[in-house]
Amino acid sequence: MTDDTQFPVKIEQPGQVAQGGNVFSRVFDELTAFCRSRSLFILHYCTGCGAIELPPAMTSRFDMERLGISPMVSPRQADILLITGYVSVKTLKRVMLTYEQMGSPKYVIGICSCTVNGGMYWQSYATAKKLNDYMPVDLYIAGCMPRPEAVITGLRQLMDNIAKGEANGWQDYYRRYDYYLGNQQRLFGETWQTPTDVIAEAKHYDLFGPETLGKHTELLLQHQKPLEALEMRLGLDAPEKVKS
């Protein structure tokens, strides 16, 4: 687990007075935000039909890369989690695992009507209706499905929000973890737990707020099993076969 005393990281909030009275620290923050907004890696978690609009948005016709956005294969190296359609309850568990693995700062975009309000699956027992109940969504791109122009427009909007320091959904996840965990427990059952220790991360990022802990996190701590390291083994065979 993350030792919160090991790496003291201070994330400065927009609107907060720069520490030490250094006039250049604010300039430096703005430069960081600007650079961040110009180099985004998308992890597109292709859940539904909306993923079909991404290849044209990525490739030569609309060419996302001219905006500094390119696809990324691993959640650990990605900045944007793109949910491209309806999320079934089964998928939502995997989405939560993926989201919590991503390094901060991270942004979530919900594409298609289904992520907004269930879309055409509003009556279905198997799909989650409202994505921002379970994770903070920075931007929704509505449409069924949105054209690549709309996707590009949405991504530019996100870039602007990042440059202005307004895309702070990931901080909200740490500050109000109890709320999000409560919604997840309501859907996945009370024994729901992820491998990520979000509370320790919240302390680590100095984003521990009054709503980080609550009755839902108490429930989590009651049954939470500590993570164990995976067994390291060479080959696929059982150890006794290796000996012989």
Next chain:
Amino acid sequence: MNEAHLPVERLSIILGEVKDVRVSQRGPRRTRLDVAADALPALLELLKGRAGFVHLSAISCVDWPKDGQFELVYHLWSYELDLLVSAHTRIARDPGVYVSVYDIYHPAGFFERDIHEMYGVFFEGAPDMEKFILTEWDGPPPMRKEFDSEAWVNDHFDWQDYRPDWLLELEAQGGGIVIPPDEQRFSRRGLPEAEDES
């Protein structure tokens, strides 16, 4: 047995060996057979062994709550006769138990497992009646007619509130979007906790 060249003729010879089969021709290459539940495995055995109906493409289930019955439809295709036969049978809805045809058609294992999950029909002799697609589902079988999907959704999910500023402006002027009262769905987050946890 005599050589019969027309597919339907050859089929009718086989069907003469099973009691109480009602045959209806739905098209040049589609035949519907209605058969009693206890005669269906014998019929499938005959169709597979004697008429080359080697391909079981699907088993479907229809819920008839007013009759208190499930209808099982076995879709069979013969590459020799180029004929699609759908064998219909009805079983009692309660207790909803039927025999598996896994020993005749191995793909039936998947279809029966799916029907067990969606309708709660238990197939005796099936190799696996565990959860199939809805691995994380603990509610009632969702494809039964009495399952109210909308009530389930209202119990388990919250709705998005859509109140943009431009709509509020229109409503202040007496306009707005007209939604019938029974179709209005708003977030229940503001409501008391007791109602929220229903």
